[in-house]
Amino acid sequence: EAGVTQFPSHSVIEKGQTVTLRCDPISGHDNLYWYRRVMGKEIKFLLHFVKESKQDESGMPNNRFLAERTGGTYSTLKVQPAELEDSGVYFCASSPIDTYGYTFGSGTRLTVV
Amino acid sequence: GIQVEQSPPDLILQEGANSTLRCNFSDSVNNLQWFHQNPWGQLINLFYIPSGTKQNGRLSATTVATERYSLLYISSSQTTDSGVYFCAVNFNKFYFGSGTKLNVKP
Known part of the structure; x- marks a missing residue:
């Protein structure tokens, strides 16, 4: 089966611009998570979807970040406007509804200059 | 939230050496996974190990859930093992060390 797919793999944008990251989970996985690692620090939770509903968005840093999951399939994470401190690697993970084993995508490396 | 502590923070090995990485966590968890982030930033799942011992080639992991720690063993290390190793525990969401x-080093 295909894994969790994220794209782009790398994005370089200027401060103040908008960037949209996309995650395609494994087919049939209702749980979808976004995490990020910034400034060489630990990886931190951003939010959790169950199907198309936001289950937990307590990790979203501020209102410049908007996540959506259309029809419970792929998800997008939009950063608008991007700031320098948003640079880092953004990971997506998915899992079936009743298991705790997650599959992570390869991540999107975001560089804001 | 759950606290996850990993040690050591940095480790330098000569190729061929063995090593043990440790992960301590503060509460009972549903799941524990070890990941390797390679130099390209990709997060590779190594083990899903809420308890017990698993082995995969030169890598093995042991989790003692009752004592809230997990160990990752790397034997006969290779330069391709370089990168950052993360332990993550799951209690509704992942908490990473x-x-x-x-x-x-070669």
């Missing part, structure tokens, strides 16, 4: 940065 700060990682062990491993540098294996």
Whole structure:
């Protein structure tokens, strides 16, 4: 089966611009998570979807970040406007509804200059 | 939230050496996974190990859930093992440790 797919793999944008990251989970996985690692620090939770509903968005840093999951399939994470401190690697993970084993995508490396 | 502590924070090995990485966590969890973040930033799942011992080639992991720790063993290390190793525990969502940065020198 295909894994969790994220794209782009790398994005370089200027401060103040908008960037949209996309995650395609494994087919049939209702749980979808976004995490990020910034400034060489630990990886931190951003939010959790169950199907198309936001289950937990307590990790979203501020209102410049908007996540959506259309029809419970792929998800997008939009950063608008991007700031320098948003640079880092953004990971997506998915899992079936009743298991705790997650599959992570390869991540999107975001560089804001 | 759940606290996850990894040690050591940095590790330098000569190729061929063995090492043990440790992960301590503060509460009972549903799941524990070990990941390797390679130099390209990709997060590779190594083990899903809420308890017990698993082995995969030169890597093995042991989790003692009752004592709230997990160990990752790397034997006969290779330069390709370099990168950051993360332990993550799951209690509704993942809580990651700060990682062990491993540098294996030829």
